[in-house]
Amino acid sequence: MKYMPTYDLMESVRNTNQWLGATARAMGDYPAMAMTANPAMQMLRAWGEVTERSFERMVAKPDWGIPSITGPDGKDHVVRVETLLEKPFGDLIRFTTPGRKSPKRRVLLVAPMSGHYATLLRKTVISLLPDCDVHITDWHNARDIPVSAGKFDVEDYTRYVAEFMRHLGPDLHVIAVCQPVPLTLAATAMLAEDDAAAQPRSLTLIGGPVDPDAAATDVTDFGSRVTMGQLEHSMIQRVGFKYKGVGREVYPGLLQLASFITMNASTHAQAFTDQIFRAAHGKASEHDKHNQFYDEYLAVMDMTAEFYLSTVERVFKSRDIARNVFTVDGRQLDLGKISSVAVKIVEGEKDDISAPGQCLAALDLLTGLPEDKKAAHLEPGAGHYGIFAGSSWRNNIRPLVLEFIDANSDAPGAPAAKPGGGSGTGPAEKAAAPAAKPGPAPSPAKAKDNKAKPAAKAVAQPES
Helix, strand or coil: CCCHHHHHHHHHHHHHHHHHHHHHHHHHHCHHHHHHCCHHHHHHHHHHHHHHHHHHHCCCCCCCCCCCEECCCCCEECCEEEEEEEECCEEEEEEECCCCCCCCEEEEEECCCCCECHHHHHHHHHHHCCCEEEEEEEECCHHHCCHHHCCCCHHHHHHHHHHHHHHHCCCCEEEEECCCHHHHHHHHHHHHHHCHHHCCCEEEEECCCCCHHHCCCHHHHHHHHCCHHHHHHHHCEECCCCCCCCCCEEECHHHHHHHHHHHCHHHHHHHHHHHHHHHHCCCCCCCCHHHHHHHHHCCECCEEHHHHHHHHHHHHHCCCCCCCCCEECCEECCHHHCCCCEEEEEEECCCCCCCCCCCCHHHHHCCCCCHHHEEEEEECCCCCHHHCCCHHHHHHHHHHHHHHHHHCCCCCCCCCCCCCCCEECCCCCCCCCCCCCCCCCCCCCCCCCCCCCCCCCCCCCCCC
């Protein structure tokens, strides 16, 4: 499979389907067709419209499109994207609002590198901007990175995150979502050993596979079934001549997307069927619920082959993080060295990607961290997407995270506020008295017992 023609063949299939959609839409829209009064023409146009848009989105990086923010002065402030650090495989960016005083809460969102762009966290960013000074890791599409830039694996990812945290300074609160959770833990352990003063004040770890064996999912089952040789042979391809990364070995975004859709094929098929009928009846719109979700979901990026393979081998198969034997440049990092960074775990009861228990395993690894610096929250009824971007995040989890940040904003050694927003691992979250009130939100739900067994797997609803 490591051939350029294979990569180009997939892109040709995508391009052909986009062209077929455009052709069908144009034929259905042709004025003369209206004289036939044939409903089949409306269906043809609708099918073409949905098909063209879907396949076109697969190679487009979504815009951030962050709306303006209303400040304390009652004025709307435009949000701008500012690049703080530029690196070959990813940038550190900040969302600035000229004319508005920067909030005291400084947050770094560590975005996943698992097939989608960092814009997957757009809703998370929007929800935090009124109350926080938000930064995020903006990973690059591997097909656009020349081979001369070198490799990028899990060790490089860890170094990038540590460098970003060091650059932003210690008065920082880090929120890692999904895939980067174990590597963000490793980056914090690296800082604990090399530059303790650069450690963030808190880590909020959301739905990540710290210990994949703690609760089985389709993702972990797949990782245990296949060998590394099989993965390398079937998943890795070389970028074709069309892109700057020509010749680079990657796990293609289109191949990843096929895997994503296969996991919930019937759900996606029904969603697209419904959208075609809505388009035929004139009920679809540019920014309707379907298009908002799939414009982001279908926009995929290539991962470097070494990052994908090392993630499967070291995080899922050998469980280096779960066994606390993860190494960078031959040096073993000890998670037990993290002793001053408050850590909060957030999991979804119905998460079918990182099931409850996988992320919670991090607390047992933090042997040097006092119990009053540990917190956990299990969100009832929430799936994977909901715990960082859905209604569960907006209504319940976000207020708890802001309270946790406020309760742990003091420098180590300074008199700290009483821990809140779920400090400890008891069955209920205790409310904190934050220094600065978070934005208006409904009262947070009580946390579930952290030792509760994972709920039965539920199919994620794309439009939830």
